[in-house]
Amino acid sequence: MSDAASAAIPPTLSRVRQWDRDDPLGGFKSRFALPEEVLYLDGNSLGAQPIAAREAVAKVMDQWRDELIQAWNQGWFDAPERLGDLLAPLIGARRGEVLVSDNITLNLYKLLGEVTAVAKPGQAVLSEGGNFPTDGYIAQGFCRFAGLAHRWWPEGEALEQHLEGVSVVVLSHVNYRTGAVRDMADVTRRVHAAGAEVVWDLAHSAGALPVALNACGVRYAVGCTYKYLNGGPGAPGFVYVASERHDSAVWQPLSGWHGHAVPFAFDDDYRPADDIRRFRTGTHSAVIYAALEASLTLWQAVDMAKVRAKSLALSGLFQATIAEHLNDYAIVDITPAAACRGSQVALIDAEHGYAIVQALIARGVIGDYREPGLMRFGFTPLYLSHEDVWRAGQAFCEVLDSGEYLDPRFAARGSVT
Numbered sequence: 001m002s003d004a005a006s007a008a009i010p011p012t013l014s015r016v017r018q019w020d021r022d023d024p025l026g027g028f029k030s031r032f033a034l035p036e037e038v039l040y041l042d043g044n045s046l047g048a049q050p051i052a053a054r055e056a057v058a059k060v061m062d063q064w065r066d067e068l069i070q071a072w073n074q075g076w077f078d079a080p081e082r083l084g085d086l087l088a089p090l091i092g093a094r095r096g097e098v099l100v101s102d103n104i105t106l107n108l109y110k111l112l113g114e115v116t117a118v119a120k121p122g123q124a125v126l127s128e129g130g131n132f133p134t135d136g137y138i139a140q141g142f143c144r145f146a147g148l149a150h151r152w153w154p155e156g157e158a159l160e161q162h163l164e165g166v167s168v169v170v171l172s173h174v175n176y177r178t179g180a181v182r183d184m185a186d187v188t189r190r191v192h193a194a195g196a197e198v199v200w201d202l203a204h205s206a207g208a209l210p211v212a213l214n215a216c217g218v219r220y221a222v223g224c225t226y227k228y229l230n231g232g233p234g235a236p237g238f239v240y241v242a243s244e245r246h247d248s249a250v251w252q253p254l255s256g257w258h259g260h261a262v263p264f265a266f267d268d269d270y271r272p273a274d275d276i277r278r279f280r281t282g283t284h285s286a287v288i289y290a291a292l293e294a295s296l297t298l299w300q301a302v303d304m305a306k307v308r309a310k311s312l313a314l315s316g317l318f319q320a321t322i323a324e325h326l327n328d329y330a331i332v333d334i335t336p337a338a339a340c341r342g343s344q345v346a347l348i349d350a351e352h353g354y355a356i357v358q359a360l361i362a363r364g365v366i367g368d369y370r371e372p373g374l375m376r377f378g379f380t381p382l383y384l385s386h387e388d389v390w391r392a393g394q395a396f397c398e399v400l401d402s403g404e405y406l407d408p409r410f411a412a413r414g415s416v417t
């Protein structure tokens, strides 16, 4: 790792360029299609496009044209398992433990049903306050239909105080707002010791930092592929179930035909597959799976330890470049210390945060904004150079000093922020 992460004063451009020359991941940038004039710090929302993804999608269009329905037997149908096996090493799982399917919301529903199917009657589902909303919403919806109690673990309180009578808790590994990373092994051990189960949401960890599901004793997890894994807009989510829990006697609740032991037997009665395929539901998109497969193929050559080292260097570099301006403009940096942060910098300015992000976007520096007052900047080591981040930091300072964020056009809200 370069010393950028700990730099107290902003580094010079020539120093930053030297870090790029020494960067072991520098070669990956040319494998992504990014507009020349854009500095993209939003790969934590939607990853950039691998060049190979466009070619893979074009190939599927040709297959569709030339092979028609027969293409389902030429790699389309078994894509959820095949892509799961490509993804598994990136999150510390074994082959056969990951299925690429649906999205985080639906995969959480499946796992909540699976885990609570064997829970003692009357036990509750616990959600963490401050988590990404869909995790709580789907837990509440599941509990209404399953007739289970739903409870909240308020932010800042001890988890153990809330585990009494709980069968399953849904937790994010990396918090989507602050970027704080949980100690997955420790929390998993504590939840299991209390007789409960934990489902981890890896939305902001898969492809962002090393994840060791097997080594941490994790049995259940979900995640998405459209952020750090560059699968494309609407790319599918994934579900991980440790092989020790592959029990086809337990049904996940979204028992669709693709999860049947023999989908093309067209039996009346459902009989789940005896492996990870029972988490499949119905027909998936061959097009978006092709884009994701191209990206996951690229990821096979990536060393996650190097990703982590560069991610911390980039977030530290961004902080060093803007630090002085934060004080001047009363903007608060809530990013955790390097050891316990994900791959983002989180800044709070309740009054001007939204407008500052819009003014940056107008300059081609793309970050995002989350209510209330949060400016998020994501760092994706495969396609961001140190110079990109240094330039983004300069732009941030210039937007503040020029006052351009005060222009009324930057106050207008789009439906996606």
Ligand SMILES: Cc1ncc(COP(=O)(O)O)c(C=O)c1O
Residues within 6 Å of the ligand: 103, 104, 105, 106, 132, 134, 135, 172, 176, 201, 203, 204, 224, 237
């Ligand atoms: C932690 C977390 N969970 C879930 C989601 C979204 O879930 P889905 O893929 O179902 O839209 C996000 C999206 O940003 C997220 O940050």
